Amino acid sequence: MASWILAALLSSTLTLALCPLFYLIITSLKHKQKRTPSSSNTYIQSKRPVLPPGPRGFPIIGNLHLLGDLPHQDLHKLSQKYGPIMHLRLGQVPTIVVSSPESAKQFLKTHDLVFASRPMVQSEKYMGYNFKGLAFSPYGAYWRNMRKLCTLELFTNSKIEMFRPMRKEEVSSLVEIVKGAADAHQVVCVSEMVGKVVEDMTYRMVFGCKDDRFRFKPIINEAMKLAGAFNIGDYVPFLAPFDLQGLVRRMKVVAKAFDKILETIIEEHMRDAKDQNAQVRDFIDVMLSLMDSNNYMQDIKLNKDHIKAIIMDVLAAGMDTSANVVNWALPELLRHPKIMKRVQEELKQVVGMDRMVEETDLPKLNYLNMVIKETMRLHPVAPLLLPHESTEDITINGYYIPKKSQVFINVWAIGRDPNAWLENAEEFNPDRFINVDIDIYGRDFQLIPFGSGRRGCPGMQLGLTVVQLILAQLLHCFKWELPNDMSSCDLDMKEKFALAMSRASPLLAIPTSRINVKNI
Numbered sequence: 001m002a003s004w005i006l007a008a009l010l011s012s013t014l015t016l017a018l019c020p021l022f023y024l025i026i027t028s029l030k031h032k033q034k035r036t037p038s039s040s041n042t043y044i045q046s047k048r049p050v051l052p053p054g055p056r057g058f059p060i061i062g063n064l065h066l067l068g069d070l071p072h073q074d075l076h077k078l079s080q081k082y083g084p085i086m087h088l089r090l091g092q093v094p095t096i097v098v099s100s101p102e103s104a105k106q107f108l109k110t111h112d113l114v115f116a117s118r119p120m121v122q123s124e125k126y127m128g129y130n131f132k133g134l135a136f137s138p139y140g141a142y143w144r145n146m147r148k149l150c151t152l153e154l155f156t157n158s159k160i161e162m163f164r165p166m167r168k169e170e171v172s173s174l175v176e177i178v179k180g181a182a183d184a185h186q187v188v189c190v191s192e193m194v195g196k197v198v199e200d201m202t203y204r205m206v207f208g209c210k211d212d213r214f215r216f217k218p219i220i221n222e223a224m225k226l227a228g229a230f231n232i233g234d235y236v237p238f239l240a241p242f243d244l245q246g247l248v249r250r251m252k253v254v255a256k257a258f259d260k261i262l263e264t265i266i267e268e269h270m271r272d273a274k275d276q277n278a279q280v281r282d283f284i285d286v287m288l289s290l291m292d293s294n295n296y297m298q299d300i301k302l303n304k305d306h307i308k309a310i311i312m313d314v315l316a317a318g319m320d321t322s323a324n325v326v327n328w329a330l331p332e333l334l335r336h337p338k339i340m341k342r343v344q345e346e347l348k349q350v351v352g353m354d355r356m357v358e359e360t361d362l363p364k365l366n367y368l369n370m371v372i373k374e375t376m377r378l379h380p381v382a383p384l385l386l387p388h389e390s391t392e393d394i395t396i397n398g399y400y401i402p403k404k405s406q407v408f409i410n411v412w413a414i415g416r417d418p419n420a421w422l423e424n425a426e427e428f429n430p431d432r433f434i435n436v437d438i439d440i441y442g443r444d445f446q447l448i449p450f451g452s453g454r455r456g457c458p459g460m461q462l463g464l465t466v467v468q469l470i471l472a473q474l475l476h477c478f479k480w481e482l483p484n485d486m487s488s489c490d491l492d493m494k495e496k497f498a499l500a501m502s503r504a505s506p507l508l509a510i511p512t513s514r515i516n517v518k519n520i
């Protein structure tokens with residue numbers, strides 16, 4: 001971070017003409033005029049709405065220097081000083097950080113419509129077919145149509161149901177591989193195996209198969225890295241043409257590689273669709289069938305680029321998110337053996353010891369579902385959600401929020417808010433949900449790992465089904481221990497920030513078979 005800020009400063013001093021600098025200084029001064037001193041009371045008492053409190057910034061970079069490798073944690077610390085609605089300037093972009101359940105409700109429910117847009121970032125321009133995807137499209141008719149397409153055609157309950165046999169097959173292959181390792185007393189890389197099974201499930205849903213030609217993972221990993229990076233071109237727009245970090249160059253490489261594979265796959269699907277007996281098997285078939293039909297997509301004639309952009313979103317949004325939840329839950333259970341034992345007792349009661357878990361068992365696994373909630377409270381895979389953007393000036397709690405402010409909802413901080421989670425907010429304790437009516441679907445603002453409101457996750461049900469099934473199966477079929485006599489206190493729980501936050505180091509563990517092996 002520091003190196004590219006320095007690079008930006010140096011090159012801006014050396015290469016920029018005077019005009020943009022004057023413009024910047026004047027813009028900075030305008031921002032400062034709207035600010036008042038740093039006590040939050042002063043803000044509320046003032047008659048004219050003022051920006052929320054926040055740290056002072058430097059010209060050009062604003063407060064960018066305050067964000068390190070784990071920006072959600074840096075913003076959490078700052079919000080402890082400046083309050084639950086805080087203002088920063090990241091480069092030239094006014095940014096609001098929201099860090100309490102009550103204020104999140106104001107942004108995502110009371111004023112949902114005003115904050116339903118997304119900032120127009122370079123990654124989406126270059127890798128998202130010029131804003132044709134769903135996740136990073138600005139709010140408007142296009143986004144509404146694409147959202148309808150996804151919720152009415154792709155992520156429906158009937159589609160989730162249609163892919164149930166496929167999920168069963170994939171989880172059974174995972175169990176077989178782990179069983180092989182258990183029989184040989186081998187250490188397995190849980191993170192890698194879970195990542196692979198979610199990846200294969202996603203390919204089969206989107207493309208109808210998991211052909212080795214379609215190994216998108218390295219491309220998606222690079223795309224996620226680029227989309228999650230703080231790109232100076234987004235924050236100091238007049239520096240965008242210089243591509244100081246070389247990110248745009250890499251985005252173009254990703255876009256080209258992705259497009260080449262997708263073009264082949266879509267062409268193959270189009271050829272197959274000409275067959276009279278062709279069936280709709282996967283997401284591409286569904287979208288191709290909408291290309292020629294008169295449908296609800298007013299004014300939008302669906303073409304290949306729309307389909308490719310939606311596929312990019314589904315691969316990026318669907319794979320790492322679900323895998324990361326499982327990869328945070330298992331180490332928490334290894335660190336808390338009593339909780340692990342309780343989950344396994346529940347599995348024994350509900351499923352029995354002579355068969356594997358079926359999806360019909362999942363709603364009955366109450367304690368497992370509490371473990372998942374608790375995991376997502378402490379380890380939300382999108383700790384700042386995706387950035388929202390305001391479409392008009394608005395005043396909230398007496399604070400002026402300018403149009404085109406970027407808004408981060410810090411769900412990582414909200415999950416640790418001691419006012420919302422009274423007892424030992426930092427402690428992993430699923431029992432806190434016993435007889436407590438807090439759900440995970442966006443209704444209760446102290447727990448919103450899928451966001452809430454118009455931009456909330458449309459793949460939530462699908463993601464949760466995958467998480468529950470894999471976790472239940474791994475815990476039912478196997479006992480788990482840490483390798484090399486490692487104690488649970490030594491388990492590294494460091495985070496790696498990205499669009500989907502993962503563990504910094506992969507989880508290694510030793511499985512031992514737990515249920516009657518003949519029935520695996």
Ligand code: HEM
Nearest residue numbers: 135317318321322382385386449450451455456457459463
């Ligand atoms: C456990 C797994 C998942 C988690 C934790 C998760 C979380 C999220 C979050 C936090 C957002 C942003 C909400 C906001 O900005 O307010 C989001 C958006 C989105 N998610 Fe998910 N997600 C998961 C699984 C999935 C799956 C499986 C899919 C699709 C296959 C998916 C598709 C999307 C899309 C398309 C958006 C953008 C929605 C929009 O901007 O309108 N997600 N997700």
